Amino acid sequence: MTNETIFMNRELSWLKFNERVLEEAESEKNPLCERLTFASIYQSNLDEFFMVRVGSLIDQMIVSKNVKDNKTGMTAKEQIQAILARVAKLNRRKDTVYENLMDEVAQAGIRLVDFRKIGKKEGKYLEQYFDAEIAPLISPIVVGKRQPFPFLKNKGIYAVVVLEKKNGKEKLGIIPCNSGVFPRLVQVPAEEETYMLAEELILHFISKVFKGYFVKAKSLIRVTRNADIDADALYDEDLDYRDFMEGIIKKRKRLLPVRVEFSRELDGDIVDKICEYLDLDGKYVFRGSSPLDLSFVFQIQDSLRNHPELFYEKRVPQKSTQIDSKRSILEQIKEKDKLLSYPYESIRPFLDMLSEAANDDEVVSIKMTLYRVAKQSKVVEALIDAAENGKDVLVLVELKARFDEENNIEWSRRLEEAGCTVIYGLDGYKVHSKLCLITKKTNGKIEYYTQIGTGNYNEKTARLYTDLSLMTYDQEIGEEAAAIFQALFMGETVQVSKKLLVAPNCLQNRLLDMIEEEICHAKRGEEAYIGVKMNSLTDKKLMDKLIEASQAGVEIELIVRGICCLIPGVEGYTENIRVISIVGRFLEHSRIYIFGKEERQKIYIASADWMTRNTVHRVEVAAPVEDPDLKLRLNEMFITMLSDNVQARELKSNGKYTRLQPGEEAPLNSQEFFYESAYEALESQEKNKTILQ
Template sequence: MSENEVVKKDNALEKFFNKKLSGKKKCYINRELSWLKFNKRVLEEADDKENPLCERLTFLSIFQTNLDEFFMVRMGSLHDMTLLKKEIKENKTKMTPSEQFSACLSDIRDTLPVKEKIYYSLMQECSEQGVSLLHFEQLTANEKKYFKQYFAMEVEPLLSTIVVGRKQPFPFCNNKELYVVAELRKKSDKAKIGIIPCSFNLMERLIKVPNRDGAYILGEELILNFASKVFKKYEVRSKSIIRVTRNADIDADSIDDEELDYREHMAEVIRQRRKLCPIRLESTNTLSAIMTKWLCQQLDLPTEQIFVSSVPSDLSFVFKIQDMLRNKTELFYKRRVPQTPLDFIGVKRVAKEIEKKDCLISLPYESINPFLNLLRQSAVDPQVVSIKMTLYRLAKNSKVVEALVEAAENGKQVDVLVELKARFDEENNIGWSRRLEDAGCHVIYGIDHLKVHSKLCLITRKSKKGIEYITQIGTGNYNEKTARLYTDLQIITSNSEIGMEANQVFSALSFGEVVEETNHLMVAPKCLQNKVLALIDDEIEKARTGREAYIGLKLNSLTDKKIIDKLIEASNAGVKIDMVIRGICCLQSGIPGYTDNIRIISIVGRFLEHSRIYIFGKGEEEKMFISSADFMTRNTLRRVEVAAPIYDEKIKHRLNHFFNTMLIDNCKARVQCANGEYEKVVNEFPKTNSQELFYEEAYNNVESIKEEKENRNQEVSL
C-alpha cells in the first residue's frame, strides 16, 4: 500500500470515528434538563382530568416544592461553580455550569405559563365545588369595607414593617418566606423601599369572606392591598409580593472545626445553610424599574433570576382547600389501606416464617407492619443478641426507633448508623441520634466524605443451632409515613451467607471503612458499579454468541456515565433493554446504531415510584437484585449502598410480574421518544394503571387466603 493510500485510509478512519463519536453524543441528555422534564410530567398530572380534583391540587403543589428544592440544591450548586469560575464540563453533554444554569432558567421560564393556566383552571373547578379564592378587586364594596376594618384590628398590629434607609439596613429575607415590598415616595425625597414580612405563624393564610359561603382571600393579598395603610406617611408608587429562594447546597465536609463533635458539626451546617445566598426571586407583580434595581443590588441577583407570575409562589394553602372539600369523596383517590403482605398472612411469629423461606414486602400495597413486628419481637426475644441497622430518613414519631430503644433497654446490643448528612433531614436525625444514645444504643455517624444510604437491618440470634441471622434489605427508608406513599420493596431472609456479608458491612462501618469484596450482596462504593458492569458484559457476551440477552432496570435516576456507556454497548450488541426510570435519565433511547434496543418509560402516578430492581438475563440464567442504589455516580461511587440478590423463585416471579406490568402501563406511563420528549404510552393492552392493579392484587391476596381458611374450617366441621 502506498503512503498516499495509508494517509487516505487513516483519514477515512478518523472521519468514521468522529462521525460515530458525534452520533454517540446524541445518546446523552443533560442531568438538570432531564430533571426538569420529569417535573413537567408531575405538572401534567395536575392537568390530567382522569385524576380527581383534590389530587390534582396535590400534584401542582408537588411541582412547586420540587422546583423550590431544585433551585436550592442543583441550581445552587451550578451557581457556586459559575461564581468560582469552575467551568468544569459535565461529562456527558459537555455543558459548562454556566451553560447549564442558563439553559435551566430558560426552560423554567417557558414552563411558567403552563403552570399558570393549570392553576387558574383548578381554582375555577374548586369554585364550582364550593370553595373560591378571590382577589381583592373581586370583593363587593361592603366586603372591602369589612376587610379594611379586619386589617386594622386583626392583621396590622401583628406586622413588623421596615422602611430601608441609612439607619435601617435591608433585612435578611428568610428562605421561601413571603414579603410585601413597596416603592415609597415622600414629596421630593428619593424613593425608598418598604418591606412587610408576611408571617402566617401569627395569622390565618386563608381568610374567610363574610356572608359568602366558601369564599376566601389570601392573607398576603390582604397585606398587599392595604400596604398604603401601613406606610401612612408615604405615597405607595408600586408594590408586590416577593419570595426569595436561597442556595441550600452546602458541603457538610467543608466546615472544618475540630472543636465540634460530629453532631454539633451538622447543627452548624444547618445554621449556615439558612444564611446562604439568594438564587431566585419570585414576584407576583412586575416590579418597577427602581424596585428591580434595588432588590437585585440588595440580594446580589441578576435580573434573569427574577421570575414574575400571578400565581401564588407558596401553594401550601391548597391542602386547606382539600380539607374543606374532604366530605366530597369523589374529589379524592379511592381510599386504599396497605394489606398484610402475601408472605405474612396469618403469621404471628415473623422470625419463624423467615426461617422457612425468604419473604417479600411490597410497599405501599402491602403493610410495613410485619417488619415492625419483627423488630418488636426481636426486642423481647431472649435468643436475639443484637440488632444492627442503618437509618437515613425516619417518620416524625418513629416506631422503628421505639423498637430499637426497647431492645437496648432489654439488654440487646443495638448498633445504629444514623446518617446525619441526609439532606433536609439533618435536624430530625440529630434528635433521633440523641434519643437512641440516651437509651443505650451504640450510635455511629457514617464515614468521612461518604453518605450511608443503604437500607440494611441485621438481627443476630444465638440458639442451640449456633449463630443465626435475619437480614432485611430494602429499597426505601424505614419511615412509616412514606411506606404508605412510596413504592418500595423489602426482602427479609435467614440466608446465613447473606447475613455474614451484612455483618461485614456493619463491621466495616464501625471502623469507618467500606467493604472491599462480596460474593452475594453488591455493596457500593467498592463492589456495586463494577459488578453491574460485569453483569451487563455477561448479557453482551450472550447476545454476541446468539443467545437470548436481556436487561431490565427499575430506577429513580440514571446518570452514571460508565453504566450508560455500557448500556449503549449492550444495545449495539443486540441486548434487549427495558427501563422504568421515574426521574432523571441521561440516556437517550431510540438513536439509530446506538440505543435502538433500549426502551425507557417513566411512571408518575398516585404513589412515588421509589423501588429499584435490577434484572439480568432470562429464564434459568436470570439474575435479579433489589437495591437502595440508583445508577447515579453519587450512589455507585460516593455512598454506601446495598443491593440484595433474589434467590427465591416465587419472589423472582412476583418481581417479574411487577416489572412486566409496569412495562404495559398505559394510564400513568410515558415513553421516552427519540427526540428526548416523553409521551403517554399507547398500546394494544386493556386500560392498565399498574399502581391501582397492584393494590387490587394485594386486596385479592388477603381475600383469597381468608376464603381458603374458611373452606378448610368448613371441611373440618363436616
C-alpha cells in the same frame, strides 16, 4: 454522532420529570384535589431544585468556567441559561394550570378571592380584620441609612412596596407576610366558603401601615436560597459531629439567594435595586400570576373532604398473604424469604419483626442504618425498646440526609439516651443503604436475620412511595451484612462482597461485569436481557456499557421515574433500549436490577439508583432475590409496569416523552393493578381459611 444525540443533560432531564408532574396537575383524569396536590408538588420540587442543583451550578461557575457536563459538554453557565429559559416556560404553564384549578375549586363551592372579586361588604370586613388581627402583628421596615435591607428568609413571602415621601424621595418598605403568627388563609363571610390569602390582604392595605408615604408600586416577593453546602469539606474533627451538623443547618439558612419571585410587575430599576440588595443577578428573577407558595391547597382540600369524588379512592395497605400474623415472624423468615411491596402491602410485618426481636431472649443485637425516618417513628421506638431490654443496638444515623438533618439529630439523641450505640456516617460518603441485621444466639449457634430495602424506614412514606423490602434467613447474606456494619462502625467501607452488591467499592464494577456477561451471550447469538427499574440514570460508565450492550444486540428495558440522561432508540447506538417513566398516585421509588432470563436470571433489589452519587459516593446495598416464587413475583411486577398504558410515558429518540395510550389493549394503570391484586390476594386467602374452618 455527537454526545448530544445519545445523552441528555441531567438538569434538563430533571425538568422534564417535573413537567410530567405538572401534566398530572393538568390531567382531568385525576380528581380535582389530587391535581391540586400535583401542582403543589411541582412547585416544591422546583424550590428544592433551585436550592440544590442551581445552587451547585452557580458555585461551580464561580470556581471554574471550564468545568463541563461529562455527558453533553455543557458548561455550568450554559446549563443555567437553559434551565432558566425552560423554567420560565414551565411556570407560565403552571400559572394557567393554577387558574383552571381554582375555577374548578370555585365550582366545588370554595372561592379564593382577591379584591377584584369581592363586594363592598366583604371589603369592609377584611379591612376590619386586617386592622384587628394582622396589623398589630406585622413588623414593617423602611430601608434607609439606619435600617439596612433585611435578611429575607428562604422561601419566606414578603410584601415589598415603593414608598415616596412628600419631597419626592423614594424608599423601599418591606413586611414579612408568613411569620406564622396569623393564618395564611383568611375566611371571608359570604354565602359560599370564601378565603383570601393573608399576603394579598397585607399588600392591599399596605398604605395603612406606611402612613405618611405615597405607595407608588407594590409586589409580593419570595427568595430561594442556595442549600448546596459540603458538610464534609467544612468539618473539623475536633468538633462533635452532631453539634457541627446543627451549625450546618443554621449556616444553610443564610446562604446566598439563587432565585427571587415577584407576584406583580415592578419597574426595572426597582427590581435591579432589590437584586442588588440580595446580591443576585437579574436573570434569576421570575414573575408569575399564581401564588408564590401553593402549600395552602392542602387546607382547601380539608374543606372538600365531604366530596369523596374529588379525591382518589381510599386505599389501605393490605396484610401480606406471605405472613401469618399469629406466628413468630422470625420463624416464618427462617422457613422462607419474605418480600413486601409498599404501599400495596403493609409495613407491619417489618415492625413486628423489630418488636419481636426487641423482646426475644435469644436476640443479642440489632444493627440498622437510618436515613430518613418518620417524625413519630415506630421503627426507632422498637430500637429503643430493644436497648432498654438489654439488647446490643447499634444504629448508623445519617445526619447528612438533606433537609432531614434536624429530625435525624433529634432521633439520634433519643437513641443514645436509651442506651443505643449511635454513629453518624462516614467521612466523604453518605450512608444511603437500607439494611437491618438481627443476630440471635440459639443453643450456642449464631443466626442472622437480614432485611434489605429499597426505601427508608419510614411508616409515613411506606403508604405513599412504592418500595420493596426483603427479609431473609440466608446466612451468607447475614455474614456480609455483619461485615458491612463492622466496617461502618470502624469508619470504613467493605472492599469485597460475594452475594451483596455494596457501593462504593463493589456495586458499579459488579454491574459492569453483569452487563458484560449479557454482551457475551448476545455475541454468541443467545438470548440476552437487561431490565432495570430506578429513580434516575446518570452514571456515565454504566450508560456507556448499556450502549455497548445495545450495539451487541442485548434487549434492554429501563423504567426510570426521574432523570434519564441516556436517550433510547438512536440507530447504531441505543436502538435496543426502551425507556419508560411512571408518574402517578404513588412516588415510584423501588429499584430492581434484572440480568438474563430463565434459569440463569439474576434479580436484585437495591437502595441505589444508577447515578454516580449512588454508585461511587455513597454506601449502598443491593441484595439478590433467589427464592423462585419471589423472583417470579418481581418478574411479573416488572412486566406489568412495562405494560402500563395509563400513567407511563415513553422516552423517544428525539428526547421527548410521549404518554402511552391504550390501543386495542385494555387500560392498565400498574399502581392500581398492584393494589387490586393485594386486595384480591388477601380476600382469596380469607375465603380459603373460612372454607377450611
